[in-house]
Amino acid sequence: MDGTPPFDVERVRSSFDFVGQGRVATNNAASTQLPRELLQLYGELVPQYENVHRGQSDASVRMTARFEAAFDTIADWIGAPSRRTISIHRNTTEAINLVMYTLLTEFRDGDNVVTTMMEHNSDYVPWYALCHEILPRFGRRVECRIARFDHETGALDLDDLAELVDDRTKLVCCTGASNFLGTKPPLPEVRRIADSSGYPQPNGERRSWLLVDGAQLVPSALVDVEALDVEFLAFSFHKFLAPLGVGVLYAKEHLRRGSLPFLYGGDMIAEGRVTPDRVEYNALPWKFSAGTPNILGVVASAEALRLTIDLTGADPGRTWFRSADRIPRAISGAAMARIAAHTTSLTQRAIASLSTIPRLRVFGVPQGEVRAPLVAFTVEGLSPFAIAAALNTRGVESRAGCHCATLAHHDLGLDPPASCRLSFYLYNSTDDVDRAVEAVRAAVAVTTG
Numbered sequence: 520m521d522g523t524p525p526f527d528v529e530r531v532r533s534s535f536d537f538v539g540q541g542r543v544a545t546n547n548a549a550s551t552q553l554p555r556e557l558l559q560l561y562g563e564l565v566p567q568y569e570n571v572h573r574g575q576s577d578a579s580v581r582m583t584a585r586f587e588a589a590f591d592t593i594a595d596w597i598g599a600p601s602r603r604t605i606s607i608h609r610n611t612t613e614a615i616n617l618v619m620y621t622l623l624t625e626f627r628d629g630d631n632v633v634t635t636m637m638e639h640n641s642d643y644v645p646w647y648a649l650c651h652e653i654l655p656r657f658g659r660r661v662e663c664r665i666a667r668f669d670h671e672t673g674a675l676d677l678d679d680l681a682e683l684v685d686d687r688t689k690l691v692c693c694t695g696a697s698n699f700l701g702t703k704p705p706l707p708e709v710r711r712i713a714d715s716s717g718y719p720q721p722n723g724e725r726r727s728w729l730l731v732d733g734a735q736l737v738p739s740a741l742v743d744v745e746a747l748d749v750e751f752l753a754f755s756f757h758k759f760l761a762p763l764g765v766g767v768l769y770a771k772e773h774l775r776r777g778s779l780p781f782l783y784g785g786d787m788i789a790e791g792r793v794t795p796d797r798v799e800y801n802a803l804p805w806k807f808s809a810g811t812p813n814i815l816g817v818v819a820s821a822e823a824l825r826l827t828i829d830l831t832g833a834d835p836g837r838t839w840f841r842s843a844d845r846i847p848r849a850i851s852g853a854a855m856a857r858i859a860a861h862t863t864s865l866t867q868r869a870i871a872s873l874s875t876i877p878r879l880r881v882f883g884v885p886q887g888e889v890r891a892p893l894v895a896f897t898v899e900g901l902s903p904f905a906i907a908a909a910l911n912t913r914g915v916e917s918r919a920g921c922h923c924a925t926l927a928h929h930d931l932g933l934d935p936p937a938s939c940r941l942s943f944y945l946y947n948s949t950d951d952v953d954r955a956v957e958a959v960r961a962a963v964a965v966t967t968g
């Protein structure tokens with residue numbers, strides 16, 4: 520024992536108003552719920568609100584300092600060396616589009632990009648568009664290759680990935696955790712494969728760059744971008760307790776320096792350095808911050824990280840929410856370990872119970888093995904949409920559809936390409952799981968007669 524009290528889900532739940540409405544909030548892979556503390560913070564920040572980098576008032580100076588400090592908190596949380604590696608976007612999708620648009624000019628004729636069959640559309644469609652629609656208009660041929668996964672276990676086929684990656688692979692794009700199969704691909708192995716390609720990058724490196732879609736990974740585990748040695752990591756705060764509208768891209772500083780900007784306009788230029796003939800860009804990270812950003816969303820997102828420590832009880836000796844102190848890795852690691860332990864036990868409980876329901880098929884990672892805190896399933900003879908609707912009548916929130924993992928649904932031969940998914944977060948209780956599974960059992964029983 521490390522001396523910290525056990526994870527107390529009832530205490531966590533007391534911070535969430537949705538609980539009082541009797542909701543079983545089990546669609547967390549789409550978006551998580553907002554803790555009351557963040558709503559209160561919003562309410563307090565609104566009367567103090569001023570734009571950042573655009574005013575000399577005390578209010579603007581204070582808001583700018585808070586906004587900029589939020590970048591430090593976010594950078595620290597993912598093990599990034601400095602705020603210069605962080606840019607803020609609307610969501611993971613926009614962050615990945617940044618990578619695509621800023622590399623657009625860098626692909627050479629005959630290059631390829633390798634992604635996987637288990638990607639969310641936001642980590643496939645941009646690469647599809649690049650290779651099939653955008654670059655052909657410039658007369659450049661770049662191939663998009665897709666690595667397979669094992670249909671039984673959901674494991675990424677590393678041999679296939681290694682076959683696809685060659686000395687023309689500029690970029691490998693891989694999810695950190697599948698939002699459908701639950702698979703957490705072994706990123707060090709993926710890194711090793713990308714490293715061995717020998718692709719000559721313009722900065723002299725001879726390896727493929729690696730983009731990790733962290734949308735499901737970052738809210739469920741502590742990620743260290745330096746240890747993983749990824750070039751790019753994208754994730755969204757609306758899946759990590761914070762309000763909607765904040766996505767993050769980590770990118771190595773030398774790549775940001777050497778890259779063209781993504782969006783052009785105000786604030787991303789060096790103060791006063793715009794003439795008819797020459798435009799100079801702002802210092803990092805503001806070179807990638809065109810236009811007025813989601814200021815309160817960014818501040819609240821950093822506070823969501825601090826609050827996570829308090830909610831999980833990872834550091835009972837003090838309060839991190841609203842503190843200005845840098846968070847040690849040991850503390851953020853302890854908080855994420857607690858979230859992982861709790862949500863893993865809920866997920867395993869759900870899979871064990873669901874597996875006893877006749878005609879029900881769970882997709883992806885086998886029971887008992889490491890997976891993201893979600894479970895997707897189908898029931899023979901029953902539409903996933905009908906299951907989700909039946910669950911809803913019992914107050915259980917699920918999601919039916921392809922969850923934007925459209926490639927994987929087609930690859931598994933699902934027709935229609937749909938499954939029903941339950942996904943868990945730190946405020947879910949075992950009672951939530953049991954209510955959800957019983958609702959599925961009841962829906963199946965009705966159709967069985």
Ligand SMILES: Cc1ncc(COP(=O)(O)O)c(C=O)c1O
Nearest residue numbers: 610611612639641698734735755
């Ligand atoms: C694995 C994965 N990648 C990307 C996304 C897209 O995230 P966003 O909707 O925030 O752009 C999601 C959202 O569900 C996801 O689960």
